[in-house]
Amino acid sequence: MDILFTIGATLIEQLQKPTLAFLIAGMMLAALGSKFEIPEPVYKFIVILLLLKVGMGAGISIRDADFVSLMVPALGAGMLGILIVFLGSKTLVRMRGVAEVDALATVGMFGAVSASTLAAGMAMLNDSAIPYEGYIGALYPFMDIAALVTAIVLAKLSTARRTASNVTITAGGAAALGGQPGRTSGEDTRQMVQGILVDTFRSPAISALVAGLCLGxxxxxxxxxxxxxxxxxxGLLSILMLIMGMEAWSRFGELRKVAHSYILYGITAPIIHGLLGFGVGMIAHQLTGFSEGGVILLAVMAASSSDISGPPTIRAALPEANSSAYVGTSTGLGTPVAILSIPLFMALAEIMI
Incomplete structure (x- = not known):
C-alpha cells in the first residue's frame, strides 16, 4: 500500500510541474477547439534561446570541472547515451504498429538526461550523507548530445532508405536522394550516413546546442x-510545452492503437537503462576510484529521460515525429519511474561498493 501511495504521489507531483502541466494545458486548448497559436518565427526563436542556454550551462560546468577526472566517466556517459538509443532501436522500434520515427524520437528522449531527476538524486544523496564528485553535473551533456544526435541520425537514415535507393553527391557537396526504394550499396550507404551526419550537425537545433556548449x-x-x-x-520552456501539447492532441489518435507499447517501454526502460548506467559507473569506480555517489548518479542519469533539452531538439530536428509519443512516454511515465528507482541504485551501491 505504501508503494502505491508513493507512486501516486510522484505521479501527481509530476503533473503539477511546469513541463507536464503546460503540455496538458496545450492539449486541453486543442481539445476545446481554441484558436490559440504561436507564430512559427516566435517558436523558432524560443527553441534557439532554450538550446543556447542548455548548451552554455553544460559548457560552463565542463569548463569548471577537473578535466582528467572527468574524462573516464564522461566517455562512459556518452557511450551510455548511444547504447540506450541502439537498444531502443532493437526493442521499441520493432514493436508492432509503432512508427519508426516516433519510436526513435522516444528512445532519443530516454537516452538524454532529465536535469530534474538528476537534482532529485543529488538531494537524496545529500540527505543520506553519501558524497559524490563536484563535477557530476558536467557529465550530462556527454550523454545528452550523444543520445539525441544518434536518435536523429538513425531516424533520418531510416527515412532516406525508405525513400531512395541511391545517393549522389552534387557539385556543392550536398547529398541528393533519388530513385525508387530498394537496396543500396556499401558506398551509397556510407555517403548517405555522411550526408545525414553533416545535415544533423548543421541543423538549427544541434547547431545551437553545440554553439552554446563551445561558448560555455x-x-x-x-x-x-x-x-x-x-x-x-x-518561462520559454513552458510556452514550448504549450505548443507541443496542442500538437500532441492533434496527433493523439495515431497513438491509441499502439499506446500499450509505449506504456511498456516507459515503465521498463528506466530500470534497464539505470542498471546499465550503474554497470558503467562500477567500471569507472574500478579504474579511477569514481565515488559511490558518482556511480549512483550515473545510474540515475541513465534511468532518466530528457525534460529540457530533448523536446525542443527533437521537435526541431524531427518535426514529423508524434510528440504525444515521445513527450508523453518520457515525461509522463519515464520520469516518475526513474525517480522511484533511485533507492534501488542506492541499495545496490551499498551492497557492491
Missing part, C-alpha cells in the same frame, strides 16, 4: 547567462 567551455559567458538566459528559461 571556451569563453566566459557567465554574466549574460545569469542575467538573460537563466531568468527567461523556465
Amino acid at each position: 567551455i571556451l569563453a566566459k559567458p557567465d554574466t549574460v547567462f545569469d542575467s538573460f538566459y537563466e531568468p527567461l528559461f523556465r
Whole structure:
C-alpha cells in the first residue's frame, strides 16, 4: 500500500510541474477547439534561446570541472547515451504498429538526461550523507548530445532508405536522394550516413546546442547567462510545452492503437537503462576510484529521460515525429519511474561498493 501511495504521489507531483502541466494545458486548448497559436518565427526563436542556454550551462560546468577526472566517466556517459538509443532501436522500434520515427524520437528522449531527476538524486544523496564528485553535473551533456544526435541520425537514415535507393553527391557537396526504394550499396550507404551526419550537425537545433556548449567551455559567458538566459528559461520552456501539447492532441489518435507499447517501454526502460548506467559507473569506480555517489548518479542519469533539452531538439530536428509519443512516454511515465528507482541504485551501491 505504501508503494502505491508513493507512486501516486510522484505521479501527481509530476503533473503539477511546469513541463507536464503546460503540455496538458496545450492539449486541453486543442481539445476545446481554441484558436490559440504561436507564430512559427516566435517558436523558432524560443527553441534557439532554450538550446543556447542548455548548451552554455553544460559548457560552463565542463569548463569548471577537473578535466582528467572527468574524462573516464564522461566517455562512459556518452557511450551510455548511444547504447540506450541502439537498444531502443532493437526493442521499441520493432514493436508492432509503432512508427519508426516516433519510436526513435522516444528512445532519443530516454537516452538524454532529465536535469530534474538528476537534482532529485543529488538531494537524496545529500540527505543520506553519501558524497559524490563536484563535477557530476558536467557529465550530462556527454550523454545528452550523444543520445539525441544518434536518435536523429538513425531516424533520418531510416527515412532516406525508405525513400531512395541511391545517393549522389552534387557539385556543392550536398547529398541528393533519388530513385525508387530498394537496396543500396556499401558506398551509397556510407555517403548517405555522411550526408545525414553533416545535415544533423548543421541543423538549427544541434547547431545551437553545440554553439552554446563551445561558448560555455571556451569563453566566459557567465554574466549574460545569469542575467538573460537563466531568468527567461523556465518561462520559454513552458510556452514550448504549450505548443507541443496542442500538437500532441492533434496527433493523439495515431497513438491509441499502439499506446500499450509505449506504456511498456516507459515503465521498463528506466530500470534497464539505470542498471546499465550503474554497470558503467562500477567500471569507472574500478579504474579511477569514481565515488559511490558518482556511480549512483550515473545510474540515475541513465534511468532518466530528457525534460529540457530533448523536446525542443527533437521537435526541431524531427518535426514529423508524434510528440504525444515521445513527450508523453518520457515525461509522463519515464520520469516518475526513474525517480522511484533511485533507492534501488542506492541499495545496490551499498551492497557492491
